[in-house]
Amino acid sequence: EGAGRRQRLVCPYHAWSFGLDGSLLRAPGMEEVPHFDHAKESLIPIRMEQWAGNVFINYDESAPGLMAHMGNFPDLFATHRVEDMRWVFGVEIQAACNWKMLLENAMESYHTATVHARTVGAQTSVTFQGEDNWAAIQVQSTMTTAVLDKSAPAPFPQIEGLDEQARKGTYFTLLYPTIQFVFAQDCMWWLAVRPVSPERSVLSVGGCFPKEYVEMPNFQELAQPYFTRWEAVAREDAGILERQQKGVSSVLFKPGLLSPRDDVVHTMGEWVRQRIGIAAYNEPF
Template sequence: MIADQLRAATQPLNEASSMPAGFYTDPEVFRAEREHILLANWVFLARDDQLPQPGDYRSFDTIGGPVLLVRGHDAVLRCFANYCRHRGSLLAEGTGNSSRLVCPYHAWSYGTNGLLLGCPDMKSAEDFDRSANGLVPLRMESWAGFVFTTFNELAPHLIDTLGDLPERLASHRLDEMRCTWTITLEPRCNWKLILENAMDTYHTGLVHRQTVGAQQSRTLTTRGEWKCIQVTSGRSIATLPGTEPPFPVIAGLDDDARQGTYFTVLHPALQFAVAQDCMWWLNVTPIAHDHSVLEIGGCFPADVVAAADFECNAAPYYERWELVGREDTGILERQQKALGSVAYRPGRLSWRDDQVQALSRWVLDRLPLG
């Protein structure tokens, strides 16, 4: 990336420009991010409550390859690299429930605890040790029902990266929520553009003029590997304006949390949007410098989910999350396309881009760009 453009991007906000185009368009930058950021940190997989029963499994395509979460028959959730120990076929696809995981290639089979159970025609293989040929376990840690993995044996514990995030979100009691809905989008844009967009209410009056409309926000001070703005609104913005949100304010919500919705980025690539009545998570999986997967999940308090009319009342939330998600990814694809111009020059930042700049600096600080 061009040194004087990088310098301009890291000046105090009132003098700063946006990042050089290469930050979003250069495959070499993406390779460096993969190694130094994405593989070095925690990767969100799913909510714990998305695999409630013994035998439940879910597969994931992550930055470090295919991963499998399995709820064992002992009720313990485990995380494995999703490949067969024989000759490496993908073991499981999608989601399901099974008492054992059978490889579709030559039928090696594994227990829900990862142990190798069956391996036909291996009698003549000398010194073959079944117990050494179970699924490869990966580090897995959880907070408040959010399950993460990492490919970095030396990564600090998840909880130690969260700083004061658990305290800030304590009164929402996220651990008591249930994930009831997900959608997957696949925008042709750089992963960082999605996160910048989440920390920016400057765009809302335009991009979302037909849905949520203009929003105001304040930046909150954080400690730990996360950033936070609060979109100020006395009512939940998890449904579109014009009708009262069907679900009540979460009991016991603290005074700060009643003031609006927290939009957070948990580095490197997970967002939480936490409103007065629910929360939704947005997980970004970077695929290439110009290609990402965005999965959005909606969660509500368990007692709200248990009510008979839940699905009917939840529909307006799902509609809003999908509409706004598509509006955002639409504008981001336009941005990615324009960043590819050979005539591109960075533009000046507004005071409302403060967290956009903060996100770029977080990434830059971790890249060996010389």
């Protein structure tokens, strides 16, 4: 629980302590247990890799490596220089909906005019050709979409050195299966979805800025509109998706048609279908 810096991890139940490499250091009360082997009681290892300061975990030891999975994903966003950014914001939202709904939601601008009428409002987007394991759209706006007030200049300047396409708007991406990075002209934020059950998920939202912005003496004041926007819009989405979950749980539910603005939603459905087998459905997507 929590976050911070520690030299060891201590279980709050029986006070067993572990090193940061997962090895069992101390197990009070186990001294007289026959054949007790500290090495065999270490924490279960989890595969971990990094990209540009972001840490990824994978429970599947046989899966391809992270960079092979990402393909040319990092190339499209290279001029944002994510590796030089600093994490400054985080919130977790409990959502009573299926994990795929949360991911689909951020990959289409069809819903924004209604769901976000009082916040970000209507948006238009273009779709980028992704690869097998990622997809991307770009919401078109010469001003950052990371703040709600469009009547005043953005609190922070655009990131120096952005390429021409990056200056045209905000990239909303999906790195399959559960990670979304959003690259605006002045910041980056992510949405990470943790499935809990078929009808429950945890949405983690975090935000990053270039380190030179974070070092500004009035950074917290300037960044507050971004924090407000990230959490407000995420909660609006979670709220409407909880209502959608009730709809798809109805005994009378059947899937409807997708609009042209749902092209990436279709792509996502195909990605899932190909990996679990078409036999799970009466009809293909």
